[in-house]
Amino acid sequence: MSAQTPSVLFVCVHNAGRSQMAAGFLTALGGGRVEVRSAGSAPADAINSAAVEAMAEIGIDISDQSPKILTPDTVESSDVVITMGCGDACPVFPGVSYRDWALDDPAGKGIDAVRPIRDQIRSLVVDLLAEIAPADNTSRAR
Numbered sequence: 001m002s003a004q005t006p007s008v009l010f011v012c013v014h015n016a017g018r019s020q021m022a023a024g025f026l027t028a029l030g031g032g033r034v035e036v037r038s039a040g041s042a043p044a045d046a047i048n049s050a051a052v053e054a055m056a057e058i059g060i061d062i063s064d065q066s067p068k069i070l071t072p073d074t075v076e077s078s079d080v081v082i083t084m085g086c087g088d089a090c091p092v093f094p095g096v097s098y099r100d101w102a103l104d105d106p107a108g109k110g111i112d113a114v115r116p117i118r119d120q121i122r123s124l125v126v127d128l129l130a131e132i133a134p135a136d137n138t139s140r141a142r
Contacts, residue, residue: 006132009038009075011040011070011075015039016040016044017048017105018085018105018121020067022084024061025121025125031135040067041070044067047062047067055118072093080097081099083098
């Protein structure tokens with residue numbers, strides 16, 4: 001990781017649930033320390049309404065987001081690419097760190113089924129953030 005702001009790309013097939021929730025968490029928790037993007041190999045027409053509702057319950061609004069198509073340029077310009085079920089659809093470039101998060105797909109599921117997926121994503125994002133862009137501890141009062 002360079003001294004510049006790290007860039008993270010979240011990828012899932014439809015870019016309508018998992019990747020949008022992950023991007024919402026990283027944006028909210030990252031405090032501007034990370035450039036956050038998301039995309040899908042076969043984007044849906046709209047974001048999963050249960051994902052929007054699950055995030056709104058915890059104070060994160062992703063309702064203004066829209067599914068975006070995954071492009072090789074987006075992957076190549078990212079420091080870390082997190083895939084969530086897109087498999088081989090994600091192009092591989094040297095110098096990019098790839099990770100796969102095995103998460104259930106919230107597509108077609110109600111809010112009760114989406115909440116545990118949301119909570120699992122939050123935990124993974126917290127760990128990722130601590131690894132790639134730790135908070136500056138020098139500014140805290142001792």
